[in-house]
Amino acid sequence: xxxxxxxxxxxxxxxxxxxxxENINPSDVSEVIADYVRADREQTKQAIDAASSAVSAWxxxxxxxxxxxxxxxxxxxxxxxxxxxxxxxxxxGKTLPEGIGEVTRAGHIFKFFAGxxxxxxxxxLPSVRPGIDVEIxxxxxxxxxxxxxxxxxxxxxxxxxxxxxAYGNCVVFKPAxxxxxxxxxIAKIIVDAGAPAGVFNFVMGRGSVVGDEIVTNPKVDAxxxxxxxxxxxxxxxxxxxxxxxxxxxxxxKNPLVVLDDADLNNAVECAINGAYFSTGQRCTASSRxxxxxxxxxxxxxxxxxxxxxxxxxxxxxxxxxIGPVVDKNQFNQNLFFIEEAKKEGAQLAYGxxxxxxxxxxxxxxxxxxxxxxxxxxxxxxxxxGPVASIxxxxxxxxxxxxxxxxxxxxxSGICTASLKHATHFRRxxxxxxxxxNLPTAGVDYHVPFGGRKGSSYGSREQGRYAAEFYTSVKTxxxxx
Ligand code: NAP
Numbered sequence: 001x002x003x004x005x006x007x008x009x010x011x012x013x014x015x016x017x018x019x020x021x022e023n024i025n026p027s028d029v030s031e032v033i034a035d036y037v038r039a040d041r042e043q044t045k046q047a048i049d050a051a052s053s054a055v056s057a058w059x060x061x062x063x064x065x066x067x068x069x070x071x072x073x074x075x076x077x078x079x080x081x082x083x084x085x086x087x088x089x090x091x092x093g094k095t096l097p098e099g100i101g102e103v104t105r106a107g108h109i110f111k112f113f114a115g116x117x118x119x120x121x122x123x124x125l126p127s128v129r130p131g132i133d134v135e136i137x138x139x140x141x142x143x144x145x146x147x148x149x150x151x152x153x154x155x156x157x158x159x160x161x162x163x164x165x166a167y168g169n170c171v172v173f174k175p176a177x178x179x180x181x182x183x184x185x186i187a188k189i190i191v192d193a194g195a196p197a198g199v200f201n202f203v204m205g206r207g208s209v210v211g212d213e214i215v216t217n218p219k220v221d222a223x224x225x226x227x228x229x230x231x232x233x234x235x236x237x238x239x240x241x242x243x244x245x246x247x248x249x250x251x252x253k254n255p256l257v258v259l260d261d262a263d264l265n266n267a268v269e270c271a272i273n274g275a276y277f278s279t280g281q282r283c284t285a286s287s288r289x290x291x292x293x294x295x296x297x298x299x300x301x302x303x304x305x306x307x308x309x310x311x312x313x314x315x316x317x318x319x320x321x322i323g324p325v326v327d328k329n330q331f332n333q334n335l336f337f338i339e340e341a342k343k344e345g346a347q348l349a350y351g352x353x354x355x356x357x358x359x360x361x362x363x364x365x366x367x368x369x370x371x372x373x374x375x376x377x378x379x380x381x382x383x384x385g386p387v388a389s390i391x392x393x394x395x396x397x398x399x400x401x402x403x404x405x406x407x408x409x410x411x412s413g414i415c416t417a418s419l420k421h422a423t424h425f426r427r428x429x430x431x432x433x434x435x436x437n438l439p440t441a442g443v444d445y446h447v448p449f450g451g452r453k454g455s456s457y458g459s460r461e462q463g464r465y466a467a468e469f470y471t472s473v474k475t476x477x478x479x480x
Contacts, residue, residue, distance in 0.1 A: 003032060003035050004034040005020060005034070005037065006035070006180070006181075006184045007037050008037055008201075008202055008203050008204055008205075009191055009202040010043060010203065011046060011047070011197055011198055011201065012050070012198060016037055017038060017039055017040060019040075020035040021035065021038055021177055021180065022035060023036055023091050023179070023180060024327070025091065025361075027314040027324050027357075027361045028359035029359075029360050029361060029362075030359065031090075031359075033090055034181065036180040036204050038177070038205035039203040039204060039209070039210050040205070040209060044172070044210045044213040045213060047201035047202075048213070050201055051170035051171060051201055051219075052170070053198055054197065055140065055169070055170050057199075058140075058165075058196065058199045059168050061199075063117050063118055067115070069114075069193050069194055070111070070113050070117060070162060070165060070166060071110070072193040073189050074107045074109070074111035074112075075107070075111070076107075076192070076193065077103055077106050077107030077110060077154075078107035080185070081100050081103040081107065082100055084103045084182060085100030085101070085102070086099065087099075087181050087185060088102060088153055088154055089315040089316050090181075091179045092150065092151070092153055092182070093324040093326050093362070094315060095315050095321065095322070095323050096315065096316050096318070096320075098277070102153075102155050105155050106155050106158035106186065107158075108445050109155070109158040109162050109462075110158060112463075113162035113166040113466075114166070116167075120138065122135060122138065124136075131479065132478065132480075133477075134475060134476070134477055134478075136473060136475050137473075137476065138167070138467060138472070138474075139471060140470070140471060140472075141169055141221045141222040141471065141472055142169060142170070142222070143172065144160075144164040144172070144220070144221065144222045144224060144470065145220040145224070146160045146171060147207070147215075147224070147225045147226070148160065148173075148174070148176060149226050151281045151282065151283070151326070151384075152282075153181075154183075154186060156226050157175060159445070160226075160461070161173060161200070163467070164224070165195075165200065167466075167467060167470040167471050170198060170199050171200050172214055173201065173202050174203050174210045174211055174214060175202075176227075177204070177205065177206055178326065180204045183204070184202070212238075215244075216242070222246065222469065223235060223239050223245070223246040224461070225247065225248050226248075227249075229251050229454055232250045232457070235248065236248060246457075247457065247458035247461070247469045248458060249449075250283070250454065250455055250457075251283060251382040251410075252283045252287075252411065252451065253287055253408045254286050254287060254288065254412055254413070254440040255289075255290050255403035255412050255413070256274055256286035256289050256412075256413040256414075257290045257291075257393075257396075257399045257412075257414040257416075258291045258292065258299055258414075258416075259292050259295070259396055259421060260292050260293070260294030262417065262437075263415070264295065265302075266415060266437060267415035268303050268306050270415055270435075271286060271299075271303055271439075274440045274441050276386045279323055279325055279364075280384070280386035281326060281330070281384055282441045284410055284411040284433070284441035284443070285384075285388075285440070286388065286440040287379075288374070288379050288388070288403075289303075290390075290399045290402050291391070291393065292392075292394070292396065292399055293392065293393070300390065304349060304368065310366065313357055313363070314358070314359060322386060324363050325385055328362065330385060331364065331385075334385035334387055335354075337378055337385075338367055340377050340378065341372070341376060341377070341378040344378070346369040346370070346372040346378060347369060348368075348369060349368045349370045349390075350366070350368040351364075351365035351367040351368060352365060352387070364386055368388055368389070368390065369388070369389035370389070370390045372389040374391055374405055374406075376389075379391065382408070396421050400424075400425060400428055403429060404430045408454050409430050409431045409432060409451045409452030409453035409455050409456075410431060410432055410433065410450075410452075411431050411451065412431035412433075412440060413435035413438060413439065414434075415437055416437070432450045432455065432456060432460075433449070446463050447462065448460035448465040449463075
């Protein structure tokens with residue numbers, strides 16, 4: 001039987017091309033989900049040209065129609081959350097509940113920005129010069145290029161596309177080549193909801209071709225990127241060289257501090273959820289567990305016991321807690337860091353083995369290291385897999401200092417019953433998002449998301465703060 005072929009959407013048409021990628025299920029590598037076309041540079045240019053030509057039409061589309069379109073997309077995502085969630089679980093390896101949860105979140109994001117379309121405001125104030133008014137308004141940037149990673153194929157595209165359209169921009173969206181299926185399903189919903197030709201363009205393909213064209217093309221006014229630090233740096237350099245606006249969300253090495261007075265069960269749940277759920281493939285994953293002396297032994301025993309009760313398996317099986325690693329490259333990267341940690345003297349307290357399941361897939365037993373220090377590679381570089389390490393700390397002060405001693409600053413967490421320490425940590429943690437008695441991963445869709453230091457660059461994503469990136473401020477002076 002011939003496999004289904006999925007196309008790009010450029011200038012109001014579904015468009016084929018010369019090359020297709022096979023979308024492979026990491027839970028069962030014998031299953032090719034479907035074939036997805038890869039755009040070439042010329043097609044990417046056509047998508048950018050189409051977006052550029054549609055900017056003024058989209059601005060004139062009117063806020064009522066724009067809001068209704070986004071609301072329709074949100075509703076449709078919620079209606080289709082099971083089937084798209086299943087596709088997400090099959091192509092990315094998240095468990096089915098995680099996949100459905102992510103699509104639900106994408107639906108909520110579109111509905112949130114449907115409301116924001118109608119809540120755009122400006123300021124009107126008197127000039128310091130008599131008889132003159134000053135009006136401050138936000139205008140669309142124009143063409144927004146969106147480049148997303150593979151680990152959140154529904155939520156990240158949603159939190160970039162929805163505000164881009166809400167604030168009046170036209171979009172050229174490139175999803176990760178590894179997981180085009182969920183992105184394609186979202187694109188189809190946007191097209192079917194009635195986005196006018198050119199307003200929304202969807203170009204699957206390689207980063208080195210489609211991504212590079214988006215970043216370097218002078219008609220792209222703003223670039224929003226989520227991915228690795230390495231790619232982020234190259235995006236930044238290209239954007240700066242032509243003075244384009246850009247925003248980067250990148251990696252993390254997020255600390256979860258557990259103090260002696262923490263609720264042990266909650267601390268263990270925070271660590272399990274933050275470090276290992278979604279196969280540890282979250283930029284907000286708690287990969288450094290910083291545990292103070294008084295609770296260390298109890299915490300370690302309870303964490304290992306809890307790890308031992310997790311089922312690692314096919315993402316769509318109902319009893320699976322943790323699905324496979326996304327692909328061979330990522331799998332090998334995890335194994336490399338596990339070996340590297342051992343070489344540096346870390347003790348493998350649990351897991352780290354390759355697992356065999358009924359179907360051939362990238363199954364890895366979640367790994368936990370002890371006897372690690374914050375200078376080891378395992379604690380300095382992002383592994384991006386189900387691998388966490390414990391760092392022992394004498395007391396709160398030392399734990400805080402270790403938590404902040406990193407090149408990253410996306411999220412951080414503390415488990416404690418002490419208001420004093422929780423408050424101090426909230427104020428002193430050098431991260432963009434701080435969690436108290438909660439996992440470092442897991443965020444709301446209506447509030448700002450982003451980090452500090454090497455994790456992020458530019459203004460925040462999500463919630464009303466998204467307006468900062470997707471609009472340009474204009475100050476009008478009106479004399480009598
Ligand atoms: P990646 O390899 O950097 O890829 C990200 C995107 O950039 C992909 O769409 C990729 O295309 C594209 N790309 C590659 N080369 C490019 C180029 N030269 N010009 C323009 N675009 C290019 O990252 P990933 O492996 O997909 O994602 C994992 C990383 O994302 C992790 O580091 C994780 O921490 C980070 N992340 C951060 C956040 C956050 O909000 N802070 C959220 C999620 C993930 P291809 O499809 O060809 O690869």
